[in-house]
Each structure stands twice: as C-alpha cells, then as structure tokens.
Amino acid sequence: MDSLCKALGWYFPLMAKFKITSIEELIFRKFPYSCPYCRETPHRDAKCKNVKGTAKSVDHSALKAKYIEHHAKRPVGINDWQKMFNEIYPRDVEATARSIVGLFEEIGELAEAIRVFERYPKYLAGEAADVFSYLMGLANEYDLQIQQEGQPSFDLQSEYLQRFPGLCVQCGYPVCVCPLVPDSTVGRMAKELDLRADDHLFVASIEFFREQAIQVSKRVLDEIGGVEGLATRFPFDRGEANRALVLFCLEAARKIQDPKIAETFRSAALKTATSVTYAGSPRRPEDLSSMINSVSTLMQKGGLDAIGVSGPGSKPLTNSIGQIVVNVARRDINTTSNENVDNSIRMSTIYGRKWAELSENVSLDDLRRQISKAVSALEAESKSYNNEEAMRALAEAQSAAAKGNGPKVLEALAKGGSFLLDIATKVGADVLAKVLSQSMGLTGS
Helix, strand or coil, X not given: CHHXXXXXXXXXXXXXXXXXXXXHXXXXXXXXXXXXXXXXXXXXXXXXXXXXXCCCCCCHHHHHHHHHHCHHHCCCCHHHHHHHHHHHCCCCHHHHHHHHHHHHHHHHHHHHHHHCCCCCHHHHHHHHHHHHHHHHHHHHHHHHHHHHCCCCCCCHHHHHHHHCCCCCCCCCCCCCCCCCCCHHHHHCCCCCCCCCCCCCCCCCCHHHHHHHHHHHHHHHHHHHCCCCCHHHHCCCCCHHHHHHHHHHHHHHHHHCCCHHHHHHHHHHHHHHHHCCCCCCCCCCHHHHHHHHHHHHHHHHHHCHHHHCCCCCCCXXXXXXXXXXXXXXXXXXXXXXXHHHHHHHHHHHHHHHHHHHHHCCCCCHHHHHHHHHXXXXXXXXXXXXXXXXXXXXXXXXXXXXXXXXCHHHHHHHHHCCHHHHHHHHHHCCCHHHHHHXXXXXXXXXX
C-alpha cells in the first residue's frame, strides 16, 4: 500500500511539472470509461489484439464519441478512478507479475515522451494516462489479493491522503517552497557509500569519454561481427557506418581483377554514399537489406578470398564492416546458389512489404484458424479436391502461421494459386480468401 501511495505521490507532481491543467481530463480523454482500442467496457482482449500496434490502433473520432457519451460518468476521486479501471480491465491476482512488467514498459515510454516533450507534447499526454491505468490496475490486483487472504478491502484515497494531506509535509505550505534538495530527502539515502577521491566514477574530460566510447564500440563490433542477422539492423545508411561501407566497396574494387566486377563495386560505393541520411531519421530496413545484400552478392562473384576484409591503411570500422559483409556472403553461398540470390532477396522483400500492409487489418491467429478450416475441407472431400500441391501449400502456410511468420505464410499460399482461393471462398474463409487474392500476384521468376 505504501508503495502505491508513493507512486501516486511521484506521479501527480510530475504532471504538475509539465503544467497539466487537469489530470482527470488527461486520463479521461484516453480512457472515457472504456478501452481506447476496442472502446468497450470491459474490454475485449481478442479485439484489442487485432488492432493494437497498427496505424488504426485508435479510432480518434469513435473515441471522442465515447468521451462525449460517458462524460457524465467521469470519476471524481481516486477510488472512483480505481473502480472505473476495474470495470474496463477486470484484474486477476495471477496477472500481477505481468502488470508490473507492463508498468515498467509504460514508465519507459513515459520517459521517452518526456525526452521529446518540447516537440511532441501529445505523447506525454497519452503515455501519462497509460501509466496511471497500470497503477490503478495494480491497486485492484492488490485489493483482490488481500481479500483472498481474508482482510477487508482498502480505501486507496484515504490511504493516499493520510500520506499526502493537501500540503507539503516537508515545508507545510499548500504550494511547496522546499529547496531543490531538502535535507530530509537526503537522509533517506544516508546508507549509500561515500565517494572517495580515487573512485573516478564521473567523467572529467568529454574528449577522454569520447575516446573510450570509440574503443568500446570497436570491441563490440569485433565481438558481434559474425552474429547472424546483424547486417539487416546495422545503420549502413548513416554516419561512420555508411562511410566505412563506401570505403570497403572502393577497397574491394581495387583488389578485384575482373574489370566489370570492379566497376560494379565502384557503382555500389557511389550508391551507398548517395543513400546516406541524417542522424536520428527513421530507419528503412528494406533499403538496408537491399544495400548489404547487393554488396555481398558482388563479393560472391568476385571471390571472398581475393577481396578479404582488410588492407593497408584500413580503419578498424572498415574492417568490421567488411567482416559483416563477408559473413552475409558466406551465409548466402551456403543456403542458395549464386544465380538465385538476387531473386530470393527480391521476393522475400516483396512478401515482407505486402505482409506489413496486410497485418494492419489481418490477424495472424484468425488467418491460422481459417487455414485449418480449409485443410479440414480438403481432407473431408479429398475425392473432389485432389490437389496435392494445394495441400502442401496449406501445410507450409499453417506451419509459418504457427511460428508467427506472416511473409512466409504469403509465400506459401501463393503456391496454391486460384485453386486455394476457390476453396477458401467455398468454405467461407473470408480472411484467407483476402490474403490469397493479395499473395497470388506476388510470385516472381
């Protein structure tokens, strides 16, 4: 109980620090006596999972309508807010651990919103409301817990006011006039170790700090140079990483004996240099994959041994970039023949993009259930539907869906063609039919 009250005791002054005129308004505009995603009370978990994390997560006009509809029900005191959130999100004692992890996540998002507050104040409004909802959820779970133990339900508002009675308990004023660092708050931390002159825990020289960061970066790059999948996440489109990839391509062009491949490396260096973007800009994963895969394919054609990963005057970062590219090239050699590399990269990118579009309105769980429905239909009427290729395509799609791999589902369904589309339509699998119609036009040669 004490921890809950302390959490609220930090939360309310933080909102005041950002000059929030009404915490009640801030919370109710996002939670107007209903879940902001499914807009129901109690919320429907399955419906929420279908819309969260997409561009259509929150229907703002529909949420505003709920705000108007329920405005007369807006809670007044802390207990009323606790009751409202219990009605929206009924709690379970067994879920306390998940709620705590969820609160940690929301606090992290609130910290991010504070970081960008001056440019994007709307994020603070939304994340602050989320943090409050989790605090109320934990209060409701605690209430359930003590009732199960045979204790009476508690009054959160009364408990809070006993600890924070309408004025600052340190200075006695309604509006706090305490110094920035009150002696009484320092006393709570008196058990901490004293700093000695030889501890050197804080940076004295920014330049020295920068040099240390560069050395740590080099050690990390050396350590993770061979990690599978790193290439697609590496920031080749910006900063020193972009420059190092350009230098590596130019060095490879110098070493390659074949003039045509050497010229292609120089072209890759130019393309990489012109694709550079500014620090802090949104990442473009498909562009990064295309960039690194193009260079690794060139390396396969030019010969890995001939190119190597270092040369006279090469910088450590260039060598690290080279090692990453070599590992991508070696991986591709082991998994596919050279003549199929470009096409497989192209098709995986296409299916990935298409799934990114479809996933805004298509639930993978719904799709998996409808694939199972189509499989059952084919198995039940095997005499009428004698198509082994369609069955293999459905089995492959079913396996990919179970693993949560949407692009692989599309790739598998595309193999079934119009036959599967007819089956999906016949058995009323509308989601599957929609996905099939989108995937059929993606096959490449």
